[in-house]
Amino acid sequence: MEPGAETAACAPARYVTVPDAPSSPAAAAAATAAATAADPATSGFGAVARVAPGALAASYADLCAAAWPGPEQLPVVYHPNYNISFFGIEKLHPFDAGKFAKVVKTLNRDGVLRSDTQLVTPREATPELLADVHTADYLHRIHNHNFTVVQVTELAPLAMLPNKLLQWRVVAPMRMHVGGTMLAMGLALERGWAVNVGGGMHHASADRGMGWCPFDDIVLGVRRARRAVATAEAAAAAGAGAAAPEGAGAAAAAGAATPAGQADAAAGAPAAAAQVGGTAAAAAAFATTAAVGAAAAGGGLKVLVIDLDAHQGNGVGRDKLALGDGQLYILDMYNGGIFPRDDEAKAAIDIKVELKSGTEDDVYLNRLRAALERAALVLPRPDLVVYNAGTDVLAGDPLGRLGVSAAGVVERDELVWRWCRDVARAPIAMLLSGGYARDSAAVIAASLANLFAKFDLNPGAAAAAPAAPSSGA
Incomplete structure (x- = not known):
């Protein structure tokens, strides 16, 4: 990236026009091939870590359910409580609230993970931690009033449940996702990469939640990471x-x-x-x-959010603007014709790519390559990339309305990871975000298997990545 571009890129509300394709596909392919052929000792994700292993252990002790993970564990964060179930009512919403367990089960079955002991277990984010971004009024409402939970989840029957049950079966799991996102960012800074098998609640902002997103785990995680690194x-x-x-x-x-x-x-x-x-x-x-x-106060680490969920990440944008965070950059590629159509939040996007409904692999991936190329030219080199990897871009997804195949999602994720390692030279923390098609969990598992195989993330485990399942497109 161009060091001289940093000052100009700090201004809010900058819009960057992104072409339909990268300026030089041949040069991009050659650069990728050269980076892939490099010495793994100097080109792996460990080489882009920002702090030494264990340096952040004390700062994240309240969010890690066990001792700080050693080298035998992977920076993959998961808790069974991520999965939401309340008497089948959750099935009235197209979001598969149990997809996280399906992903982990598939990774274990296919040998991508050696066992569940390789995973890192988070703790719930407490209301005190959530108050770093969210207002006291909103936190009171989400924890005490069923109607607020109904607004967030879009499930009217929840209004009839006792609030204590609602907190236990819905809000507490969401707080666990927040803890997982925070922890994943810290692990990424130490290891060069991390995955939260959940998270990515990019519609929530300081004073409200929406779209199945009660808390802004992304901005909460960024602020926690900055303090942790500063303390270390x-x-x-x-x-x-x-x-x-x-x-x-x-x-x-x-x-x-x-x-x-x-x-x-x-x-x-x-x-x-x-x-x-x-x-x-x-x-x-x-x-x-x-x-x-x-x-x-918002200084410290320069963080780039690459949001490839099919929906605009308006909550993250609103919180960036409200906090005046000049060190948080956003690349958001989304379907411009669907929810939330938040024009006010668009002012926070540094590189905005609006897609049309039905966009398929070739156009989608070309526009992503062009956006990443543009990011390398006009944004400062990030200290951390937060990748919001929604699978609601899949063809047939009832809410995303795009036309990307399962193979296209696998290629998309590998493209982003390779860009972080070889171009941005920055750690990546991946969040799963949205995905409402029936095969979303299978596609996520296939993509993670591909990443593990291509980047040798778990040496000694499954050597080959399985083929991506068909998305029914």
């Missing part, structure tokens, strides 16, 4: 400052503690340290406060 870097700075000669400690600590984009805090650290005694420890303490505070 500040801790490293404190250690470096304590070990350095006293005269050099302030500058060393300030520099080491500063995440991307925090140059101002770094510049102020030496002077602040001098005012409190000029010691390395004082500089480290100042750096810790400055880095964590700046991260909470």
Whole structure:
């Protein structure tokens, strides 16, 4: 990416016209082939990790149900409670609320996973964590009033259930998805990649939920990741400052503690340290406060959300605008003729690709290639990519209304992962998001199997990826 493009790309409400095809398909193919042939030791996802293994363990201890995962575990996050069931009422909505278990079962059956013990188990995001983005009024309503849950899930019969039952069978699982997304982002920063077998609730914003999305797990996860990295870097700075000669400690600590984009805090650290005694420890303490505070205010990591769900990710866009987050970038490719048609939220999209109903593989994949090529040219190099990989783009999906085949979804996901590794050189956290066709879970499993095989994500497990199932197109 062009380093000089960073300043211009920070402005909100920038629209980028994306051509129908990449400018040079042959050059793109050659670059991909060259990257694929590179030494795996230097070109794998581990090479794009942002922090050392274990550096974020303390910051995510409240969201990890067991000890911080070691190398024998994969950065794949899942909890059985992701799956929602309440007396069959959930089947009145086209969303398959049990697809997450189906995906994991298929991955185990096909040998993509060696066992469930390779998975990482999250904890629910607490109301206190949700308050980092959501308003107190909305959190009160979603946790106490059935009507709000009915609005979010679009299932009127839920209004008749006792609220405690509704919280247990619907809202608590949704909070588990949020915890999983947050945890997956932290793991991606350490490992270079991660998958939350769930999440991607991109329609929710600070004061409302909609479209089966009660909480904005994406922006919540981004803000948590920024604080976690700032804390880890500040801790490293404190250690470096304590070990350095006293005269050099302030500058060393300030520099080491500063995440991307925090140059101002770094510049102020030496002077602040001098005012409190000029010691390395004082500089480290100042750096810790400055880095964590700046991260909470929206600085720190530059994050790119690649949203390929069939629907516009309006909740993420609204929260980006409301928070004034100049370090959050959005590439959103969606069917422009369906829900939610949120013109106000479109102002947050940096690269907008609106598709027509019925769009099939060739056009879909060409427009995606062109959008990624454009992102590499006009957006800053991201520190983290959050990939919202909805399968409601499948032909026959009753809500997405696009015409992408199962094989097209597999190719799409591989294209995004390869771009992150070889072009953006950024960690990727993948979320499953929407998908309402009957074969959605099978297509997701086939795509993950392909990713595991192509990028050797689980050495020693199944060597070959199964063919993608037919989507009925």
